[in-house]
Amino acid sequence: NSKVIQTPRYLVKGQGQKAKMRCIPEKGHPVVFWYQQNKNNEFKFLINFQNQEVLQQIDMTEKRFSAECPSNSPCSLEIQSSEAGDSALYLCASSRVDWVNQDTQYFGPGTRLLVL
Template sequence: MDTEVTQSPSHLVKGKGQKAKMDCVPIKRHSYVHWYHKKLEEALEFLVYFQKQDIVEDTAMFKQRFSAECRQNSPCSLEINSTEAADSALYFCASSQSTVLHISSP
């Protein structure tokens, strides 16, 4: 039984102007995927939220800089369309609200 979210790759280094793609495999039977990022010394910041294959909520920053998809029976992906130095951050995916609350706890 899968009881955790799996993200890959664990580390990703890209030069300016390149595409950067990250994958997320949610907990089995969870139909939600949330993507967040956290820059050094800043709060966790929401990017996009899926229910199954549909985007439920996203942000203006997500629309300008990112793309994402969740296909049935495939990992969900988050892609930075053209990397900038400001994209340097930790990126997190979660498959439930309780997981998000756990990540953002001090």
């Protein structure tokens, strides 16, 4: 069972408001991923980190989305100015870095964002 912790579980914002969600990866997992699962259940990769460093991110996250994984603090994903189309389930996943195990990503319960 995954031990990735995500808070809050539900988030309701008005358009234009900031929305911030947090993730604590499994202990011993330095790699953290954020995915967006929309209402059609489609997944979109947003960004990933190894420790505090960004490894990959898509264009979307370079504009209204920002994310960080500071040392000794939860990782976070923030939407600066929420839009209705941002309504989705935001999933955080973590993994190890050794070659054998780095492939398996363990998902948290998600933060369900509703932008009114």
